[in-house]
Amino acid sequence: MVVPALQARGLNKRYGRVVALDNADFDLMPNEILAVIGDNGAGKSTLIKALTGAVSPDHGEIWLNGEPVAFKSPIEARNLGIETVYQNLALSPALSIADNMFLGREKRREDFFGRMFRTLDKTYMQKMARQKLTELGLLTIQNINQPVETLSGGQRQGVAVARAAAFGSRVVIMDEPTAALGVKESRKVLETILRLKERGLPIVLISHNMPHVFEVADRIHIHRLGKRIAVINPKRHTMSDAVAIMTGAMAPPADEAA
Numbered sequence: 001m002v003v004p005a006l007q008a009r010g011l012n013k014r015y016g017r018v019v020a021l022d023n024a025d026f027d028l029m030p031n032e033i034l035a036v037i038g039d040n041g042a043g044k045s046t047l048i049k050a051l052t053g054a055v056s057p058d059h060g061e062i063w064l065n066g067e068p069v070a071f072k073s074p075i076e077a078r079n080l081g082i083e084t085v086y087q088n089l090a091l092s093p094a095l096s097i098a099d100n101m102f103l104g105r106e107k108r109r110e111d112f113f114g115r116m117f118r119t120l121d122k123t124y125m126q127k128m129a130r131q132k133l134t135e136l137g138l139l140t141i142q143n144i145n146q147p148v149e150t151l152s153g154g155q156r157q158g159v160a161v162a163r164a165a166a167f168g169s170r171v172v173i174m175d176e177p178t179a180a181l182g183v184k185e186s187r188k189v190l191e192t193i194l195r196l197k198e199r200g201l202p203i204v205l206i207s208h209n210m211p212h213v214f215e216v217a218d219r220i221h222i223h224r225l226g227k228r229i230a231v232i233n234p235k236r237h238t239m240s241d242a243v244a245i246m247t248g249a250m251a252p253p254a255d256e257a258a
Ligand SMILES: Nc1ncnc2c1ncn2[C@@H]1O[C@H](COP(=O)(O)OP(=O)(O)OP(=O)(O)O)[C@@H](O)[C@H]1O
Pocket: 015, 018, 019, 020, 038, 039, 040, 041, 042, 043, 044, 045, 046, 047
């Protein structure tokens, strides 16, 4: 039996009277691109936050590669190899590309005996940043020391994605990565998602963009009113089916209903 890369059962989260998660289940299989779709307010972001330690669910269980986990913070999830690219990208505009890639995990210089200096190992960080961006085909930027505030929206997205790819050893989660981008830049991000999959990383893609979802996803998790109601195969359904199931206009197919 294949062990899911990330799995959850019965997640609940209330905000006062609002039920953001209502017994939500989730399964991400190894080496797949799983799209998560749902109407506004369906609970997609809360689900992702619960899976990455940004929100503590009131109830429910989560497993990472079959091991139970209960993240108390996003740092704990990150330390276990779950990287999230948030919509706001979480970049520091005044810092360079290389510094942003290592934000919060700066590499310090060491001496011959492995003793840490207080100074940062800029050479190492620049080399790694360049290598990661090149590997992902994202190095359209000449100077790795360029401040992020001087980059285009697509290039910034590239930095955030490359950072997630560099450190996400088990799962990469992307929240609306193409929402603010033009056609060419979106294409680049989609190519990067496919490239990450080729490298064996499972990816969660939260998106409202149906053509993008149908282009790259292996399976589509449909979220409605706080829970997963179906997981559909994009090869067997149209975009209109997906939207109809998502909005409640069509019942999920019996064999794919959650
Ligand atoms: N911190 C919070 N405090 C109060 N209510 C919240 C909070 N976060 C989410 N909610 C509510 O929980 C519900 C689910 O929100 P969530 O952001 O998870 O949905 P979503 O599917 O990601 O929506 P969207 O596509 O619009 O981003 C909504 O009714 C939202 O108003």
